[in-house]
Amino acid sequence: MEWWKERVVYQIYPRSFMDSDGDGIGDIRGIISRLGDLKDLGVGVIWLSPVYRSPDADNGYDISDYCSIDPKFGTMDDMDALFSEAAKRDIKIIMDLVVNHTSDEHEWFVKSRANDPEYRDYYIWSDKPNNWDTFFMEDAWTFDEVRGQYYLHLFHSKQPDLNYKNPKVIEEIKKVLRFWLDKGAAGFRCDVINVLYKKDLDDAKQRLVLTGLEKYKTTWGCHNVLKEFRAVLDEYDCFTVGETVMVDLAEAKSLCDAERRELNMIFHFDHLEVDRRIAKYIPKKFKARKLLEVLDKWQNGLEWDAVYFENHDQSRIVSHYGDTSEPEFWRRSAKMLATLEFTLSGTPFVYQGQEIGMTNFDFTSVEQLDDVESRNMDKMLKKFHIPKKLRWKWIGAASRDNARTPVQWDASANAGFTSGTPWLGVNANHKTINYAAQRNDPESVLSYYKSMIKLRAGSDVLKYGDFIPSLIDDRVLAYVKRLGEKKIGVVMNFSAERVKARIDGEIIISNTGRSKLSGTLWPYEAIVVKL
Numbered sequence: 001m002e003w004w005k006e007r008v009v010y011q012i013y014p015r016s017f018m019d020s021d022g023d024g025i026g027d028i029r030g031i032i033s034r035l036g037d038l039k040d041l042g043v044g045v046i047w048l049s050p051v052y053r054s055p056d057a058d059n060g061y062d063i064s065d066y067c068s069i070d071p072k073f074g075t076m077d078d079m080d081a082l083f084s085e086a087a088k089r090d091i092k093i094i095m096d097l098v099v100n101h102t103s104d105e106h107e108w109f110v111k112s113r114a115n116d117p118e119y120r121d122y123y124i125w126s127d128k129p130n131n132w133d134t135f136f137m138e139d140a141w142t143f144d145e146v147r148g149q150y151y152l153h154l155f156h157s158k159q160p161d162l163n164y165k166n167p168k169v170i171e172e173i174k175k176v177l178r179f180w181l182d183k184g185a186a187g188f189r190c191d192v193i194n195v196l197y198k199k200d201l202d203d204a205k206q207r208l209v210l211t212g213l214e215k216y217k218t219t220w221g222c223h224n225v226l227k228e229f230r231a232v233l234d235e236y237d238c239f240t241v242g243e244t245v246m247v248d249l250a251e252a253k254s255l256c257d258a259e260r261r262e263l264n265m266i267f268h269f270d271h272l273e274v275d276r277r278i279a280k281y282i283p284k285k286f287k288a289r290k291l292l293e294v295l296d297k298w299q300n301g302l303e304w305d306a307v308y309f310e311n312h313d314q315s316r317i318v319s320h321y322g323d324t325s326e327p328e329f330w331r332r333s334a335k336m337l338a339t340l341e342f343t344l345s346g347t348p349f350v351y352q353g354q355e356i357g358m359t360n361f362d363f364t365s366v367e368q369l370d371d372v373e374s375r376n377m378d379k380m381l382k383k384f385h386i387p388k389k390l391r392w393k394w395i396g397a398a399s400r401d402n403a404r405t406p407v408q409w410d411a412s413a414n415a416g417f418t419s420g421t422p423w424l425g426v427n428a429n430h431k432t433i434n435y436a437a438q439r440n441d442p443e444s445v446l447s448y449y450k451s452m453i454k455l456r457a458g459s460d461v462l463k464y465g466d467f468i469p470s471l472i473d474d475r476v477l478a479y480v481k482r483l484g485e486k487k488i489g490v491v492m493n494f495s496a497e498r499v500k501a502r503i504d505g506e507i508i509i510s511n512t513g514r515s516k517l518s519g520t521l522w523p524y525e526a527i528v529v530k531l
């Protein structure tokens with residue numbers, strides 16, 4: 001079996017993980033200081049969000065030099081040290097490949113806007129804008145005074161889109177792939193990798209959000225570019241996971257089917273939006289039935305899945321699908337969600353802090369937010385005359401900043417993240433929710449994550465078994481994993497009430513430590529049984 005199917009991937013958002021030099025921003029030396037905890041957790045791969053030189057218009061997803069380390073995170077020697085220290089612990093590292101766009105401060109863009117013949121077609125320029133808009137709810141074209149033309153950007157205006165109709169651009173990115181693979185990277189998480197190739201620049205069908213999407217989402221041109229990258233990747237023992245925005249199942253299959261393997265796996269979004277509408281911000285009622293239907297679709301639709309419930313763009317899963325209204329419900333629902341994650345088939349991804357049940361932040365207004373997407377969503381909702389209180393309720397629940405508050409290492413000031421002033425506020429609940437309080441507590445969320453990761457590692461049924469949905473209603477979610485004759489049953493109560501549910505089998509693990517089955521599920525109880 002491929003090693004990347006066996007291992008658990010842990011995502012580090014470096015600016016919020018661990019600060020070693022007291023400037024309030026996490027850094028590479030800080031990561032090295034915490035590798036022991038990651039080893040203890042059972043991590044086999046680190047996905048490192050961008051640490052490259054960047055002016056930070058989009059927190060590092062606007063890169064000005066792909067083959068560098070931004071001084072705020074340290075030096076290339078620090079990065080080499082991280083590769084070797086991680087390797088000593090048998091932890092591989094995949095880098096974040098953000099190549100749909102660069103920063104407008106990248107030398108390629110500086111030369112392109114200056115009409116340098118070698119670079120003038122590295123980006124997408126036009127004499128007049130079309131009607132497309134961005135993922136950040138703004139116009140997708142900005143007029144450049146130097147060039148005297150408009151340039152396309154599907155995200156921030158400081159993130160100009162590269163032109164993948166230009167073979168030189170593809171060759172440049174192949175060099176970036178080789179640079180990091182030669183340094184020891186074990187692959188890449190590929191940012192918005194399904195929107196690289198724009199069919200044409202004509203006006204598109206008007207949409208409430210993302211007008212222009214049909215012009216660039218998973219186009220045949222994108223497949224061809226990915227095939228070119230695959231030729232380089234196949235020279236190395238590595239894997240790729242594509243972040244594929246708005247992807248549907250048919251597109252996902254075409255991107256990561258076993259034959260073409262343009263990508264080894266992809267992140268899709270449906271399972272995190274069963275209680276959301278209009279691009280994740282507008283809430284609707286959660287139903288376990290809906291979540292099970294979506295999981296069934298993707299578990300049985302793809303040959304191999306990337307299983308995740310958090311990342312640097314998503315709200316904290318225990319606040320989203322769990323219950324933080326009281327300590328016992330918080331603990332139990334965090335463990336229930338871990339039970340879900342590690343009994344699904346696919347490579348599990350854990351986001352920093354998820355393993356200790358970190359919750360959404362406790363900010364009180366949009367003015368406290370750092371994230372450009374959240375601030376622009378507030379502006380857009382204001383245009384629709386949504387009242388401030390309701391705007392904040394929606395944005396506070398879905399903002400990407402929920403995942404970006406510093407990791408809570410202990411109960412000291414700034415949660416042990418920094419000796420300086422943290423770049424983004426530390427959640428006040430770090431006094432009770434932190435690594436130090438959980439490391440040696442057998443009942444902690446952290447200990448349960450370690451147990452579930454160990455359980456998965458030892459079970460081919462959980463890793464590779466078929467996913468068979470069973471009991472479904474709006475509160476209880478249950479399924480069977482089957483591999484040959486072996487079957488494991490999983491049942492979860494996504495509600496604060498006791499629920500009747502007949503369960504047979506021999507208990508393997510539960511988040512309540514029960515020793516026998518009783519036909520009733522306690523609030524947020526999860527049970528895994530051998531059938």
Ligand code: ISL
Nearest residue numbers: 058061098135155191192245280313373
């Ligand atoms: O989370 C999202 C989908 O619901 C969007 O907020 C997100 O912007 C989109 O998925 C693309 O995300 C990636 O590309 C962006 C960057 O801001 C995100 O952090 C990154 O994950 C542009 O590089």
